[in-house]
Amino acid sequence: MANPSSKATVPGSRELQTSSTSPGGAATSTKSDDGANPYEPRVMGFFIRVGMHDPNVENYSSRDFYSNLLCNTLKTHTVRRGHVTCFATVTPAVANYFGGLHGGAVAAIAERVAIAATRTVVGEDKEIFLVDLGMSYLSAAPKDVSSFGFLISHFWLNPKLYLPWDVHKPLFNMQAELIVDGAVVKSGRNITAVSIEFKMKKTGKLLFTSRATFHNSPLAKL
Numbered sequence: 001m002a003n004p005s006s007k008a009t010v011p012g013s014r015e016l017q018t019s020s021t022s023p024g025g026a027a028t029s030t031k032s033d034d035g036a037n038p039y040e041p042r043v044m045g046f047f048i049r050v051g052m053h054d055p056n057v058e059n060y061s062s063r064d065f066y067s068n069l070l071c072n073t074l075k076t077h078t079v080r081r082g083h084v085t086c087f088a089t090v091t092p093a094v095a096n097y098f099g100g101l102h103g104g105a106v107a108a109i110a111e112r113v114a115i116a117a118t119r120t121v122v123g124e125d126k127e128i129f130l131v132d133l134g135m136s137y138l139s140a141a142p143k144d145v146s147s148f149g150f151l152i153s154h155f156w157l158n159p160k161l162y163l164p165w166d167v168h169k170p171l172f173n174m175q176a177e178l179i180v181d182g183a184v185v186k187s188g189r190n191i192t193a194v195s196i197e198f199k200m201k202k203t204g205k206l207l208f209t210s211r212a213t214f215h216n217s218p219l220a221k222l
Contacts (some may be wrong), residue, residue, distance in 0.1 A: 085134035
């Protein structure tokens with residue numbers, strides 16, 4: 001006869017059980033009836049804070065919108081054979097949750113500059129395909145490049161530079177500018193390699209490096 005106090009175990013159903021040791025040395029256990037993951041609220045909260053489920057995303061679902069976003073960030077500085085230099089501005093549109101240049105935007109900008117540099121040595125009679133893109137994130141590119149204390153002191157010592165002040169315009173320019181330099185390292189019959197560097201325009205500090213490899217192939221003849 002089965003013991004009435006015993007509990008039958010159903011195959012395939014296990015309850016989540018964790019054990020801990022009390023100060024007296026006795027082991028205590030806690031069970032989760034619903035089996036919910038205790039980390040799920042934290043993870044979902046993080047995704048929501050960084051923009052997940054933002055209804056504004058639907059307003060930017062047009063085709064190739066990301067390319068237009070990057071074009072507004074980049075400005076061409078110099079172009080010569082095997083070498084392209086651009087200026088990139090860290091605007092809020094390409095900034096991450098912490099105010100720096102988003103890592104995905106860094107990679108996308110590196111790809112665009114690498115394509116531009118490749119086109120200075122590969123003719124229009126060939127198509128180019130990205131086959132490898134390596135990134136090294138050495139430092140952050142902040143959106144706010146000045147300390148608040150410096151701004152206040154500068155305003156106090158030079159008020160005529162800022163007055164009269166239009167309340168509808170920002171008092172200070174907080175957007176960092178970067179120099180993005182793309183140089184062709186090697187270009188052969190089928191492969192072109194490009195090196196890209198991101199530096200702060202003001203200080204020359206190296207922030208990111210990248211290396212892109214493209215495959216060159218003749219245009220298909222119809």
